[in-house]
Amino acid sequence: MKQEYIISAYSENHIGLLNRMTIVFTRRKVNIESITASESAIKGIFKLTIVVNDEKEKVINITKQIEKQVDILKAFYHTNDEMIFQEIALYKVPTKALMETDQLEKMIRQHNARILEITPEYTVIEKTGHKEETQELFNGLTEYGVLQFIRSGRVAITRSPIEKLSEFLIQRDALLAKI
Amino acid sequence: MTAKEKETKRSKQQNVEISGSEAVIRSLIEEGTEIIFGYPGGQIMPIYDALYDYRNVLRHILTRHEQGAVHAAQGYARATGKTGVCLVTSGPGATNLITGIADAMIDSTPLVCITGQVASPLLGSDAFQESDIIGISMPITKWNYQITSPDEIPSTIAKAFYIAATGRPGPVLIDITKNAQVGKFKYKYAKCHKIRSYIPEFPVNKEKLNQAADLINSAKKPYLLYGQGILLSRAEKELKQFIEKTGIPAAGTLLGLSAIKTNHPLNMGMLGMHGNYGPNIKTNECDVLIAVGMRFDDRVTGNLKTYAKQAKVIHIEIDPAEINKNVKSDIALLGDAKRILKLLHLLAEKKKHLSWVNEFKDAHEIEMKKIISSDLNPETLGIGMAEVVNKVSELTNSSAIIVSDVGQNQMAAARYSKFATSRSHITSGGLGTMGFGLPAAMGAKLGIPDREVVLFVGDGGLQMTIQEFGTIAQEKVPVKIVVLNNRFLGMVRQWQELFFEKRYSFTEIFSPDFVKVAAAYGIPGQLVNKRKDLNKALQTMLESKGSYIVEVMVEKEDNIFPMVPAGASVSDILLCVNDIKSSN
Numbered sequence A: 001m002k003q004e005y006i007i008s009a010y011s012e013n014h015i016g017l018l019n020r021m022t023i024v025f026t027r028r029k030v031n032i033e034s035i036t037a038s039e040s041a042i043k044g045i046f047k048l049t050i051v052v053n054d055e056k057e058k059v060i061n062i063t064k065q066i067e068k069q070v071d072i073l074k075a076f077y078h079t080n081d082e083m084i085f086q087e088i089a090l091y092k093v094p095t096k097a098l099m100e101t102d103q104l105e106k107m108i109r110q111h112n113a114r115i116l117e118i119t120p121e122y123t124v125i126e127k128t129g130h131k132e133e134t135q136e137l138f139n140g141l142t143e144y145g146v147l148q149f150i151r152s153g154r155v156a157i158t159r160s161p162i163e164k165l166s167e168f169l170i171q172r173d174a175l176l177a178k179i
Numbered sequence B: 001m002t003a004k005e006k007e008t009k010r011s012k013q014q015n016v017e018i019s020g021s022e023a024v025i026r027s028l029i030e031e032g033t034e035i036i037f038g039y040p041g042g043q044i045m046p047i048y049d050a051l052y053d054y055r056n057v058l059r060h061i062l063t064r065h066e067q068g069a070v071h072a073a074q075g076y077a078r079a080t081g082k083t084g085v086c087l088v089t090s091g092p093g094a095t096n097l098i099t100g101i102a103d104a105m106i107d108s109t110p111l112v113c114i115t116g117q118v119a120s121p122l123l124g125s126d127a128f129q130e131s132d133i134i135g136i137s138m139p140i141t142k143w144n145y146q147i148t149s150p151d152e153i154p155s156t157i158a159k160a161f162y163i164a165a166t167g168r169p170g171p172v173l174i175d176i177t178k179n180a181q182v183g184k185f186k187y188k189y190a191k192c193h194k195i196r197s198y199i200p201e202f203p204v205n206k207e208k209l210n211q212a213a214d215l216i217n218s219a220k221k222p223y224l225l226y227g228q229g230i231l232l233s234r235a236e237k238e239l240k241q242f243i244e245k246t247g248i249p250a251a252g253t254l255l256g257l258s259a260i261k262t263n264h265p266l267n268m269g270m271l272g273m274h275g276n277y278g279p280n281i282k283t284n285e286c287d288v289l290i291a292v293g294m295r296f297d298d299r300v301t302g303n304l305k306t307y308a309k310q311a312k313v314i315h316i317e318i319d320p321a322e323i324n325k326n327v328k329s330d331i332a333l334l335g336d337a338k339r340i341l342k343l344l345h346l347l348a349e350k351k352k353h354l355s356w357v358n359e360f361k362d363a364h365e366i367e368m369k370k371i372i373s374s375d376l377n378p379e380t381l382g383i384g385m386a387e388v389v390n391k392v393s394e395l396t397n398s399s400a401i402i403v404s405d406v407g408q409n410q411m412a413a414a415r416y417s418k419f420a421t422s423r424s425h426i427t428s429g430g431l432g433t434m435g436f437g438l439p440a441a442m443g444a445k446l447g448i449p450d451r452e453v454v455l456f457v458g459d460g461g462l463q464m465t466i467q468e469f470g471t472i473a474q475e476k477v478p479v480k481i482v483v484l485n486n487r488f489l490g491m492v493r494q495w496q497e498l499f500f501e502k503r504y505s506f507t508e509i510f511s512p513d514f515v516k517v518a519a520a521y522g523i524p525g526q527l528v529n530k531r532k533d534l535n536k537a538l539q540t541m542l543e544s545k546g547s548y549i550v551e552v553m554v555e556k557e558d559n560i561f562p563m564v565p566a567g568a569s570v571s572d573i574l575l576c577v578n579d580i581k582s583s584n
């Protein structure tokens, strides 16, 4: 059964790595729903967060292929409920619409969104949340004419107390000491 | 020189600045490189210039095409177990390596390929002979890296050799911009011993090891499949001891051949599409399947849905990504084959599985009657490929390194060569690269000069890299070349005959007189048309000191059997053409 998975891959060295990673997906014709690169809590270690929608077997296989890349320290895969995650969306609507009706302001409030900037021509609204939530607001706003819309890649954090990688690094360094 | 003098000389050397190019050469020497296969050009000239001063230390083989260089480096690596080295220029020089790199990647061959690149300020400007070789080679290298500054050279080369040869070996590419080649820096070399993000070999899981031993000890019909992992981890002795103690029959993949000698009583033959009858059908009859250093390629498994479903599978493998990739294992033992077999040997009980082994022998009798005996003693007027291969095996007393190209010649060579020692069979397995054979044979001979190297090649494949006759002649590499000329792209013609109603679409191929072509390069040889002349010709070839070519005109429309048609189950292996007709 296809479902959403979040793959997180860690690396100390990221030159060209993004390319190597995406090749793993394109070669298997797996679509990357979103991708985010960021520093991790551990100094010098970068984290790539990739969202895919596929069968578990395939996701496991891909995670292993990613981990096989020499510069990847470790790759994990998670289902959505194993992680806390957010995406951020920005919407640009005509300010006129905001002025003409209070429905729009109500909608922004109901969705826990906020206004970032108002100019005479346009207003920029920001909302963080899961895709369905940011999408729902988008659907609501279309009535008033959305001039621009963008949604970020997913950022995610595990439900376990520390970065899973920390445990891994302890084991890894012990293993390396034996080589 | 005393050790101390040597040390001071060394430290003095370390304090002088040298060019990046000289650093490349000195780093290669530090890594034990003996031979470089290469081809010069504009963006690699500084390194070639540095090589000139070291030409008595480092042998350079000028091939006639970069594809020849990379296949030769592969042949060298496969024969010696060392890392093959290629040196080529940017742009077309670099892209000409691609087929060989892809071949080395899928067949786990350690290579370090060094490509020249335009100066770093020109990167991305579509400069003359600039190509994004890092981008191009990314999916087919184990690791690649672009050097833009000379001080990166020693550590990158050290890392490259470490990555290429450890764990599951593979090709590595280093792209060096011209400014890094000419820039000067203080050279210092240190070998690479570890990389934090890369564990070449995981420690053995003791619990799983015990589970595997229990499973093996309680098996009634255990069956072991060995792959190239045995050669790569040098586990030939451990494999032999393990099967001898446990009495387990074994069969090899195409790349695993020669890991145990062909006539070992527990060696049942070859797996795969054109492998032996018993080894294929018994896969679906065994109760425990022990796969060592092999990756369940589709040419071995046939239809996965019907592959070894009745068996418990133990997969011994160094590459975590291979576990459960094609065949789900019940016990996966991650790690080095040699280490694991050694440990398993201690835990395994001494056993004999006589009646089970006899089942293989019965299957062999069937194959003998239906295929082998007529392959070896054909009733046709024309010579068969199998006869030729068999004759070479007899005349060399199975002592030669057999290299093959791709197609029917490859399958005949694999099926009918007998091997007495390890690393005696070199062929392009995973990629099936036509044109691999001639340069690979040359590389193998350069690596192991005191062994006879015999190449079997088709009339099609030979013409893909025939230019390497030039290299063989110039460098006087005494490889023995046997052309099996059927005037067809034989293997494709076979498929057309069997699965496309004999519609021979563009598989009939004209060839020059190969003996004459070789003669033009100064390589002697002879043409064999009649069976009665075969023995003598091969003898002359084997007695000749230099390289020699025998072109054998073989039967035009012979087929290789048995055959597991693509996508069929290994139990539905076909023994003859009529089997196909009846299964259709």
Ligand SMILES: Cc1ncc(C[n+]2csc(CCOP(=O)(O)OP(=O)(O)O)c2C)c(N)n1
Pocket (backbone or CB within 6 Å): B405, B406, B407, B408, B409, B410, B432, B433, B434, B435, B457, B458, B459, B460, B461, B462, B484, B486, B488, B489, B490, B491, B492
């Ligand atoms: C580079 C390349 N192109 C095409 C093929 C497809 N192919 C596989 S076998 C074969 C026929 C080979 O003919 P030949 O070299 O004459 O050998 P034979 O099968 O007759 O022994 C072809 C074309 C291939 N394996 N490699």
